[in-house]
Amino acid sequence: MTPPLKHNGKGITSTVIGSISIVLFLLILNIFYLLYSSGQLQKSTLLNILTLLVIFDLLLVTYGFVLGIKGLFDPLRKKTFSIIGTVLNSILLAVFLTIVSIGLFRYFSR
Numbered sequence: 001m002t003p004p005l006k007h008n009g010k011g012i013t014s015t016v017i018g019s020i021s022i023v024l025f026l027l028i029l030n031i032f033y034l035l036y037s038s039g040q041l042q043k044s045t046l047l048n049i050l051t052l053l054v055i056f057d058l059l060l061v062t063y064g065f066v067l068g069i070k071g072l073f074d075p076l077r078k079k080t081f082s083i084i085g086t087v088l089n090s091i092l093l094a095v096f097l098t099i100v101s102i103g104l105f106r107y108f109s110r
Contacts, residue, residue: 005078010071014085017064021092024057058096065089 028050035041035050068089071082 005076008071008074008077008079008082010067010074011077011079011082011085014064014068014071014089015081016085017060017067018085018088018092021057021061021064022088024053024060025092025095028053028057061089061092061096065093 031046031050032041035046041047064085068082068086071077072079072086074082
């Protein structure tokens with residue numbers, strides 16, 4: 001009789017990172033919207049901090065994605081959290097790449 005499989009620590013970490021990244025991303029979008037709607041986006045020193053937060057969130061999502069992929073290839077552990085973490089982080093990576101692509105397209109099409 002084989003012992004029951006345990007949950008994958010890498011998968012759990014990937015899921016937690018994906019969840020935190022979603023919350024951070026929504027917070028960043030909300031602050032950007034508030035600054036843009038008040039007309040203070042160009043004058044704000046908060047813009048530099050938000051840019052660093054976006055880069056940090058992108059690195060966090062990439063790390064979570066890599067952990068989720070690594071967790072998928074662990075044969076002695078359950079894959080549930082690895083799949084959830086990989087999907088969460090890949091969706092956020094796709095959103096980041098889409099936003100960056102739209103921004104670059106708008107910047108260079110002037």
